[in-house]
């Protein structure tokens with residue numbers, strides 16, 4: 001069977017941005033900005049994006065395109081010791097990421113449906129405050145989110161994933177721009193803006209802030225050695241990897257930046273604290289919407305934007321697992337998507353039932369395992385795999401389709417600097433407890 005490829009350059013970029021832009025941008029980024037001192041987080045983030053993030057995207061796409069495979073095939077073909085097993089570990093990570101992600105998508109659908117049918121007062125934001133309070137009724141909403149994801153993935157690369165992203169990604173930007181305009185017109189907008197845009201110098205120079213910014217960036221760009229490798233494997237030889245990497249990196253960051261512009265003026269304007277952490281958008285924001293004129297409509301637009309962002313990312317997670325099954329077995333795409341989607345649902349069920357593991361709520365536990373403990377290793381392995389294939393070969397490979405001359409420094413940067421940086425953050429985060 002010939003391998004599918006993206007239909008168009010525009011479709012590929014919409015899809016790459018679709019994967020990158022997700023809960024990481026609209027949920028996690030504002031929470032990090034809130035807890036890490038506003039602009040003190042934003043500045044390191046942008047510096048790291050330019051110096052590391054763009055290279056990370058080029059590494060993962062190149063690896064995928066050169067090996068024509070996802071992590072299992074790519075790490076194996078590159079000749080990494082235990083490559084195949086590390087690839088399987090990468091797939092397992094995406095499986096767990098999808099498990100916790102789908103729970104949050106369930107929350108979003110539930111909020112949306114409550115708002116549409118019962119108004120803002122039907123949103124029980126208090127429930128979100130305790131992660132134990134995931135109710136069994138939530139299972140149905142989560143299931144709806146998983147079913148939408150399965151549907152898109154089962155339609156295939158061009159007709160499912162690319163088509164959905166071609167629609168959802170531009171609509172997401174339009175919704176976010178409307179919401180930003182609304183926030184910037186709120187009374188007392190300056191307080192929120194100065195928190196967001198003026199750095200707290202002490203935090204700016206704290207290594208912890210830089211580390212958090214770096215792991216946030218890898219997650220946000222979907223660079224865990226999995227999704228972007230698979231997406232790269234569907235890229236035609238003539239496509240321009242470096243320019244696509246720059247557009248994707250900035251397209252992703254623009255959404256995170258807009259999310260901050262939407263949230264902080266609103267939070268300050270209605271007298272709430274920005275340091276609420278994970279509950280910022282699920283518990284605080286509904287209260288803000290309740291006080292805001294036209295808040296119901298703004299709330300619906302906001303959660304709709306979040307849902308679009310979430311689904312285009314969850315599609316990329318399921319695709320990683322589906323691609324792996326399809327490349328190693330004769331199972332069809334549709335069957336693989338349904339089977340894996342249902343398995344993800346089962347794996348996330350303990351969270352809905354309030355289970356705890358190692359003293360942590362199950363939900364926090366799977367986030368920890370997937371994003372802190374194993375996730376960053378995928379990024380590291382992708383860089384090592386490309387180095388093993390040969391950095392000169394890789395350089396020639398991306399240069400062939402590129403419309404710009406890639407600086408030669410890309411080679412030592414991708415081969416040494418980038419993996420060393422990943423290793424340092426990884427160890428730091430482990431020692432400091434994530």
Ligand code: PFF
Pocket residue numbers: 019020021022023024025094097219220221222223224226227228313316317
């Ligand atoms: N980048 C997505 C976000 O910011 O929400 C999450 C994600 C998708 C992470 C795909 C990793 C991945 F492979």
